[in-house]
Amino acid sequence: MTEIMVPYEYDGRQFEGALVFDDSVAGKRPAVFMQPDWFGVCRHSLDMATEVADTDYVVMVADMYGVGYGDREKSDDELLESATGVRRDLDLILGCGAKAYEVLTAEAVKRGLIDTDKMGAIGFCMGGGIALEQARAGGHFKGTVVFHVTAPNPVGADSNPDFKGRVLAIHGAADPVTPKPMMDALEEELTGAKVDWQIMMFGHATHSFCVKGANNPPVQVYDEDLCQQSYRMMRDFFAQTF
Template structure:
């Protein structure tokens, strides 16, 4: 399917955000997907996920929560931006809600068929939206940060939730995923987990040159947070799992 893409700007959290919108070139209305990027920033991989979803018939907005900045090779600057954001639930909800409002304002969107996909910190942002009652029919999070795990906060979640992480991820461990899953189970949420053997954190992220261009191999040669490496096979498998969740849902 052919698609069209464009930048969408909006203001939130004191910044001018530069999101990526991908639209199917077919008659609407379309189901819609909101993507929350990893802590590094809105870069090529998440834009490609939005484009791929649009090619599958979903109107997709890859949000921005860094004001257009991408923190390649600057883990300390990334953490200085991300950690205070993750510590403030109201800020995360405001950032996510602003992006969702932009998505829902697009012509041709079906507001009754919405889903979310989040990576890392972006995973917690979309989970925070679900926690305050946004009626996502499906939510996929890849090595997310997790909200506070209180059963009563999740009893109104009616969509299916997929959580993926690597067996060797030190930042989003399998035990953390299952602990959150047990909370969802008590709340009556339909949930599933994929653990990818041998994968570390951000296993979808190809190593980059200082200019952001991709390099060969699996090991990152530039500074990054500990426990990050590229795993091509599991990158493909995780993406297939996301597509299957959305196919099943819509």
């Protein structure tokens, strides 16, 4: 697998995303734009991107926190403060998110890696909420998949959703971070916007079931079987979408 770090600038700040792909595969592949969880761009998120990419996709990992954010270990309080600050700033989400998408796509195209007719997005935890905001604002994703999403509902009370593609949310029924009323509100929004949507609820699953090392029951627990099942669902979803 290959990881190529890609720098970009937004609003006077420096950011660094990544392209992750199997360099033994010839030809162009679908691109999957990834908003990582609250750890940002770090070894953990790049490993997740590698697992998602496999031989199927070029994963384009967005940086929403700035160069070097993921290099230092942080407490949960620090992570929550940073992630909440980003999640509440819709201008940053849409502006920096669009810049990441633009620069990473351009780099992948320059290298002859991707089929730009097959562009999807994914997000984990807080990154799922960010990916949904980008899709909600008209991001050109033919499909968006979110795993154990945090804050799935729009920041703006007067949101006028403009989804361009399908949506799949894979979630834990026992997730206390994003409980069922939030998912019900997402369902209502997607239905009202006439989006082709699916919500898969895993019984008894908590938050972060795809985050290796998560072990804080009953809030968040990694589950290898559920994670692999959710990745298979993602691949099936994108195969139908593209």
